[in-house]
Amino acid sequence: MLQPCRPISLATMTSSPFSVSVFDLFKIGIGPSSSHTVGPMIAARQFACYLQASVGLAAVHGVAVELFGSLSATGVGHGTDRAVLLGLAGHEPDRINPEQIAPAIAQIRSSGTLALLGTHTVPFIEKEHLLFRRKSLPLHPNGMCFHAVNAQGEEIATREYYSVGGGFVIDATGERVLNLAAGADADAETAGHGRGLPYPFRTGAELLAQCQATGLTPAQLMAANEQHWRSDGEVRRQLLAIWQTMAGAVQRGCASTGNLPGPLHVRRRAAELHKSLSSHPEAALRDPLAMLDWVNLYAMAVNEENAAGGRVVTAPTNGAAGVIPAVLHYYVNFLLGAGKVNEDGIATFLLTAGAIGIIYKENASLSGAEVGCQGEVGVACSMAAGALAAVMGGTPEQIENAAEIGMEHNLGMTCDPVGGLVQIPCIERNAMGAIKAINAARMALRGDGQHVVSLDKVIKTMMQTGADMKVKYKETSRGGLAVTVVEC
Ligand code: SF4
Numbered sequence: 001m002l003q004p005c006r007p008i009s010l011a012t013m014t015s016s017p018f019s020v021s022v023f024d025l026f027k028i029g030i031g032p033s034s035s036h037t038v039g040p041m042i043a044a045r046q047f048a049c050y051l052q053a054s055v056g057l058a059a060v061h062g063v064a065v066e067l068f069g070s071l072s073a074t075g076v077g078h079g080t081d082r083a084v085l086l087g088l089a090g091h092e093p094d095r096i097n098p099e100q101i102a103p104a105i106a107q108i109r110s111s112g113t114l115a116l117l118g119t120h121t122v123p124f125i126e127k128e129h130l131l132f133r134r135k136s137l138p139l140h141p142n143g144m145c146f147h148a149v150n151a152q153g154e155e156i157a158t159r160e161y162y163s164v165g166g167g168f169v170i171d172a173t174g175e176r177v178l179n180l181a182a183g184a185d186a187d188a189e190t191a192g193h194g195r196g197l198p199y200p201f202r203t204g205a206e207l208l209a210q211c212q213a214t215g216l217t218p219a220q221l222m223a224a225n226e227q228h229w230r231s232d233g234e235v236r237r238q239l240l241a242i243w244q245t246m247a248g249a250v251q252r253g254c255a256s257t258g259n260l261p262g263p264l265h266v267r268r269r270a271a272e273l274h275k276s277l278s279s280h281p282e283a284a285l286r287d288p289l290a291m292l293d294w295v296n297l298y299a300m301a302v303n304e305e306n307a308a309g310g311r312v313v314t315a316p317t318n319g320a321a322g323v324i325p326a327v328l329h330y331y332v333n334f335l336l337g338a339g340k341v342n343e344d345g346i347a348t349f350l351l352t353a354g355a356i357g358i359i360y361k362e363n364a365s366l367s368g369a370e371v372g373c374q375g376e377v378g379v380a381c382s383m384a385a386g387a388l389a390a391v392m393g394g395t396p397e398q399i400e401n402a403a404e405i406g407m408e409h410n411l412g413m414t415c416d417p418v419g420g421l422v423q424i425p426c427i428e429r430n431a432m433g434a435i436k437a438i439n440a441a442r443m444a445l446r447g448d449g450q451h452v453v454s455l456d457k458v459i460k461t462m463m464q465t466g467a468d469m470k471v472k473y474k475e476t477s478r479g480g481l482a483v484t485v486v487e488c
Pocket of ligand 1: 319320368372373374376377414415416417421422423425426429475
C-alpha cells in the first residue's frame with residue numbers, strides 16, 4: 001500500500017550527513033542495486049513529494065527524468081528505469097512487494113501514463129520522458145535530474161539528486177535526502193542526524209579510542225549511539241528484522257530455480273547446490289573444507305535473489321548484499337550450531353559491522369560507480385570480518401585488525417558487471433568476499449591486535465585507488481569482464 005508523504009516543510013526534506021545509524025547501512029529493500037535501484041526510487045519519490053509540497057500535484061501536467069553517468073550506462077541492467085517509475089508513483093523500496101513490481105510497470109507502460117504518488121495522473125512515455133545522458137553531473141557519477149511542467153509546457157520545478165551508494169541519496173547541495181516514510185518521527189530523524197551521540201566516532205582510531213576510554217566494545221558503543229534515535233527495544237527489534245530478512249533471502253534463494261532475468265540467461269545455482277549439500281551430509285565429514293561450500297551457498301542464494309529483483313538487505317550495498325548474511329549464517333550454523341540462534345550474538349555481529357561501515361561511509365565511499373567494487377564487496381568483506389571477530393570474542397584491536405585485513409586484500413578491485421547486470425562477476429564475488437572475511441577474522445584473532453597498516457590507512461588507500469581508477473572500471477560496463485565477455 002502506498003504511504004502518503006509526511007506533512008513536512010521543504011526545509012526538513014534533507015538533513016546533515018554527519019552521523020549514520022546502523023539502519024542507514026542495513027536497509028531492507030529490493031534488488032538488484034542499492035545505488036541504481038533503491039537510491040533512484042527514493043529520489044523519484046522524494047521529487048514527487050517535493051512537487052506535492054511546493055507547487056501542488058494539481059499544477060503538474062508532465063514530468064521528465066534525466067539519468068546521468070553510471071545510471072545511464074548500466075541503468076537498464078540495474079533496474080534504474082523501473083525504480084524511477086515506481087518512485088514517482090509513490091512506492092518505497094522497503095515497502096513494495098517485489099511481486100507488485102512487474103504489474104505496476106506494465107500498467108505504466110501500456111497506459112502511457114503515471115499516477116504521481118498514486119493520485120495524480122500525467123502522461124509518461126518512457127522514450128520521451130526518461131532520458132539517458134552519457135555525461136556525468138558534477139557531484140557524483142550517479143546523477144539524476146527531475147523536471148515538472150505545467151499545462152503550458154513550462155517548467156515549474158526541477159531537482160537534482162545523486163545516488164551515492166548503499167541507497168544513500170543527496171541533493172545538489174550535498175545534503176542527504178531521507179526516505180520520508182509516513183509514520184516515522186520527522187523531528188527525531190532530521191534532528192538526530194548530526195548531533196548528540198554519546199560516543200561519536202568517524203575513524204577507526206576514534207572508535208578504538210572510545211573503546212579504550214569506556215571499556216565498551218564497538219557493538220556496545222553502537223547500541224548506545226543508536227538509542228539517540230530509538231529505544232533499546234526498538235533497536236533490538238529492527239536488528240532482528242534485518243537478520244530475518246537476510247535469512248529469508250537465503251531461504252528463497254535456496255528454493256528458486258531457472259534463469260535470472262536478462263540477456264545473459266545466467267542459471268540460478270543455489271537451489272541445486274543446496275540440494276546437493278543437504279543430501280550428502282556424510283561427505284562433509286570427510287571434507288574439512290565443506291563449510292566453504294555452505295558459505296558460498298549462503299552468499300550466492302542472496303545474490304541470486306538480489307539479481308532477480310527480490311527482497312534483500314542492503315549490506316552495505318545490494319551488489320554486495322550476500323557477504324554479511326553469508327558470514328552471519330556461518331556464525332549461526334557452524335559456530336553456534338544449527339538451530340541455536342543467539343539473538344545477542346546476532347545483534348553484536350550487526351552492530352559491529354555497522355560501526356565499521358560507518359567509518360567507510362564517513363571517510364570513503366560505498367559506491368562502485370565512485371571507487372569500483374572495493375567500495376562494495378570490499379567494504380562488506382571488511383564489515384563482516386570485524387563482526388565475525390567480535391562474536392568470536394575478539395578485542396576491539398583485533399576487530400579493527402580483522403576489518404583492515406578484509407579491505408587490504410580487496411584494494412584495487414574494479415566494477416565491471418557483464419551486460420550491466422548485477423550477476424557476473426557479482427554473485428560469485430560475494431561468495432569470495434565472505435570466505436575472505438572469515439579468513440581475515442581468523443588471522444586477526446591469532447594475533448594480538450597490533451599491526452602495521454591501520455584500518456584508517458587502508459580506507460584512505462582504498463579511496464585514493466578509487467580516484468585513480470579509470471572510469472571504465474567504475475560501474476559503466478565499459479571495461480574488464482564487461483567487454484571481454486560477450487553478451488549472448
Ligand atoms: S562488480 Fe561489484 S561493485 Fe560492480 S555491480 Fe557487481 S557487486 Fe556491485
